[in-house]
Amino acid sequence: VQLVESGGGLVQPGGSLRLSCAASGFTLDHYAVGWFRQAPGKEREGVACITSSDNSTYYPDSVRGRFTISRDNAKNSAYLSMNRLTPDDAAVYYCEADDLDYYCSGYGFYIDNYGVNYRGKGTLVTVSS
Numbered sequence: 001v002q003l004v005e006s007g008g009g010l011v012q013p014g015g016s017l018r019l020s021c022a023a024s025g026f027t028l029d030h031y032a033v034g035w036f037r038q039a040p041g042k043e044r045e046g047v048a049c050i051t052s053s054d055n056s057t058y059y060p061d062s063v064r065g066r067f068t069i070s071r072d073n074a075k076n077s078a079y080l081s082m083n084r085l086t087p088d089d090a091a092v093y094y095c096e097a098d099d100l101d102y103y104c105s106g107y108g109f110y111i112d113n114y115g116v117n118y119r120g121k122g123t124l125v126t127v128s129s
Contacts, residue, residue: 001024001025001026001118002023002024002025002118002120003021003022003023003095003096003097003118003119003120004021004022004024004120004121005019005020005021005093005094005095005120005121005122005123006019006020006022006123007019007020007123008092008093008123008124008125008126009124009125009126010126010127010128011085011125011126011127012127012128012129013085013086013087013127013128013129014084014085014086015085015127016081016082016083016084016085017081017082017085017125018079018080018081018082019035019079019080019081019082019093019095019123019125020077020078020079021033021035021077021078021079021080021095021120022075022076022077023076023077023078023097023118024076026097026118027076028071028073028076028077028078028097029052029071029073029076030052030099031052031097031098031099031117031118032049032050032051032052032097032098032099032100032101032103032104033049033050033069033071033078033095033096033097034046034048034049034050034095034096034097034098034103034104034108034109034116035047035048035049035069035080035093035094035095035096035109036093036094036096036109036110037089037091037092037093037094037125038091038092038094038122039090039091039092042091044110044111044112045060045062045091045110046060046107046109046110046111047059047060047062047063047067047080047093048063048067048068048069048080048109049069049103049104049107049109050069050070050071050078050104051101051104051105052099052101053101055071056101056104056105057069057104058104058105058107058109060110063082063089066082066083066084066085067080067081067082067083068080068081069081078095080093080095082125085125085127086127087127087128088127089125089127090125090126090127090128091124091125092122092123092124092125093122093123093124093125094119094120094121094122095119095120096109096116096117096118096119096120097116097117097118097119098114098116098117098118099117103116
């Protein structure tokens with residue numbers, strides 16, 4: 001049972017990247033999925049969340065309009081599409097899955113001690129020219 005992120009890498013400012021979060025051992029469709037990031041020396045920042053019941057999405061102001069979270073149930077995966085990237089977006093990006101939609105609506109994806117069911121090991125995004 002695990003979540004595995006992929007798709008990170010080096011991108012120029014203003015560029016785009018799509019991160020993937022693949023689940024194995026459980027059905028991701030039954031879970032709310034969130035993405036958060038953490039840069040060296042900085043606190044965790046939740047960047048996107050999608051509920052299980054109706055695919056409602058949640059974003060902080062810092063990424064709203066630039067980031068899009070989605071899921072593909074056939075692939076048992078979720079995605080984070082990121083556009084107009086800036087150096088401030090550089091971080092390790094993690095995905096999480098929780099069996100309660102409150103993880104999204106209660107902004108549990110913002111905090112580290114929510115007690116989420118599953119968390120991946122992260123993928124590094126570097127934004128530099």
